[in-house]
Amino acid sequence: MNDVAINKEKVPRLILPLLLVIIGFLGLVSLIGVIVYLLFDYIESAKVFQLKGTNSTLFRLTPHVISIIILTVALLVVFKIINITIKRSDPLKKPKGLILLVEIFVTTMEKFTVDLGGERIRNLAPYIAYLAVYLFCANVFGLLGFTPPPTSSLSVTFSFGITTFFLIRYYGIKYNGIGHLTGLFKPLPLTPINIIGEIAFPFTLSLRMFGNILSGAVIMMLVYTGLTGLVNVFISLITGTTSPISELLTPLMVAPSILHIYFDLFSGFIQTFVFILLSSVFISSSAN
Amino acid sequence: MNELSNKLSQLIESGLYPNIITFLTQLLATLILFYFLKKWVWKPMQEYLAKRSNVIIDELESARLVKEEAFRMKEEYELELKQAKDEAKAIIMNAQEQAKLRREEIIAQAEKEAAYIIEMANKQIEQEKANVEKELKSQVVDLAFLAAEKILTENLDQDKNRHLIDKFLNEVGK
Numbered sequence: 273m274n275d276v277a278i279n280k281e282k283v284p285r286l287i288l289p290l291l292l293v294i295i296g297f298l299g300l301v302s303l304i305g306v307i308v309y310l311l312f313d314y315i316e317s318a319k320v321f322q323l324k325g326t327n328s329t330l331f332r333l334t335p336h337v338i339s340i341i342i343l344t345v346a347l348l349v350v351f352k353i354i355n356i357t358i359k360r361s362d363p364l365k366k367p368k369g370l371i372l373l374v375e376i377f378v379t380t381m382e383k384f385t386v387d388l389g390g391e392r393i394r395n396l397a398p399y400i401a402y403l404a405v406y407l408f409c410a411n412v413f414g415l416l417g418f419t420p421p422p423t424s425s426l427s428v429t430f431s432f433g434i435t436t437f438f439l440i441r442y443y444g445i446k447y448n449g450i451g452h453l454t455g456l457f458k459p460l461p462l463t464p465i466n467i468i469g470e471i472a473f474p475f476t477l478s479l480r481m482f483g484n485i486l487s488g489a490v491i492m493m494l495v496y497t498g499l500t501g502l503v504n505v506f507i508s509l510i511t512g513t514t515s516p517i518s519e520l521l522t523p524l525m526v527a528p529s530i531l532h533i534y535f536d537l538f539s540g541f542i543q544t545f546v547f548i549l550l551s552s553v554f555i556s557s558s559a560n
Numbered sequence: 561m562n563e564l565s566n567k568l569s570q571l572i573e574s575g576l577y578p579n580i581i582t583f584l585t586q587l588l589a590t591l592i593l594f595y596f597l598k599k600w601v602w603k604p605m606q607e608y609l610a611k612r613s614n615v616i617i618d619e620l621e622s623a624r625l626v627k628e629e630a631f632r633m634k635e636e637y638e639l640e641l642k643q644a645k646d647e648a649k650a651i652i653m654n655a656q657e658q659a660k661l662r663r664e665e666i667i668a669q670a671e672k673e674a675a676y677i678i679e680m681a682n683k684q685i686e687q688e689k690a691n692v693e694k695e696l697k698s699q700v701v702d703l704a705f706l707a708a709e710k711i712l713t714e715n716l717d718q719d720k721n722r723h724l725i726d727k728f729l730n731e732v733g734k
Contacts, residue, residue: 334574337585344589348596355600361609371608377603398602402594425575426583435590486575490568497564 336425385472389556411540433474444558488535
């Protein structure tokens with residue numbers, strides 16, 4: 273009886289801050305988004321980065337840059353909030369709420385890394401944790417709906433691939449010295465295959481995630497367009513005219529939400545997990 | 561339909577074609593976020609956990625020390641208790657032995673005294689007997705003298721003597 277009464281009292285006390293945090297986070301993201309979007313629009317119209325006389329895509333500003341900046345600033349704010357929370361909390365008291373979440377995350381990431389690669393790559397745990405946080409947030413970024421998720425750009429995923437590639441080299445040389453390089457020539461006839469395998473790693477890693485997330489975004493775009501057309505047909509059948517309301521009605525249907533759960537949440541989680549698993553496995557195999 | 565294909569091609573184009581600006585922005589974002597994740601979240605959390613584990617380790621250590629102390633004291637007390645029991649036993653044994661000795665001593669003394677008293681009584685009886693005999697003898701002698709005197713003073717005939725002796729015996733018998 274007593275426990276039930278306490279729980280009943282506690283639930284509203286938990287729900288309200290949680291709602292505030294979510295609303296605050298979304299508001300923050302939207303605010304940053306609007307500011308960055310205006311800036312971006314200005315830069316794009318002024319063609320600051322466009323090389324003179326060329327129409328090269330290499331230097332064009334893409335919407336992914338906006339996503340990256342929004343996500344970075346939002347995550348920085350979250351990190352600072354966590355930092356303040358940790359500093360204020362007493363380690364001797366029972367952890368709860370945000371601090372419990374962070375504690376579980378940090379210990380899980382450390383355990384994950386050390387289980388895979390041993391004590392040698394314990395330093396790598398914050399990088400793996402960073403990858404997990406950033407990639408998951410980036411993969412589910414499409415849910416917010418203003419710009420495409422950062423990971424649907426090959427340049428973004430390739431930058432992670434190249435970072436992991438250099439980390440593999442760094443840990444290999446740090447722990448195996450010259451043996452890391454001579455290992456490439458171990459079965460001498462297979463040298464070209466070894467070298468190609470090593471170089472291909474960042475590409476496979478980045479293309480896998482890019483392809484998955486981009487295909488998810490493409491399918492969602494097709495589904496939205498198709499459903500909007502369908503709603504338009506129904507509305508014109510009933511009222512005899514087309515109306516702009518159809519675009520607002522589409523997201524209320526059930527099909528997009530199920531597909532969002534699959535393509536954004538599930539696929540995003542799986543891709544993040546595969547990415548950090550492969551990264552830590554390759555780094556630990558080069559370190560040991 | 562044309563609009564859709566435009567949107568799609570824009571999405572895929574912007575994602576697929578290599579783009580230096582996106583690449584560098586992401587690298588910069590990675591550097592910044594990694595640095596601040598490590599500085600603001602990772603290290604404080606590690607310190608937080610370390611503080612807690614240190615406190616727990618300290619508590620466990622002190623609990624272990626207290627337990628050891630308790631065990632030590634228990635052993636000490638058990639030893640003391642055993643010693644006290646042994647001592648008590650020894651005291652009781654000693655007392656019993658002494659009591660036995662004392663009893664024997666008392667009995668021996670009593671026997672000695674009894675023997676002495678009996679001996680004294682026997683001696684006294686003997687002496688009394690001797691005294692009585694002595695007195696009897698002297699009285700018999702006195703009696704003989706008295707009888708002889710009477711016979712000598714009244715020198716009579718045999719009948720008269722007989723009569724006198726009877727008379728004397730009667731006198732003596734009185």
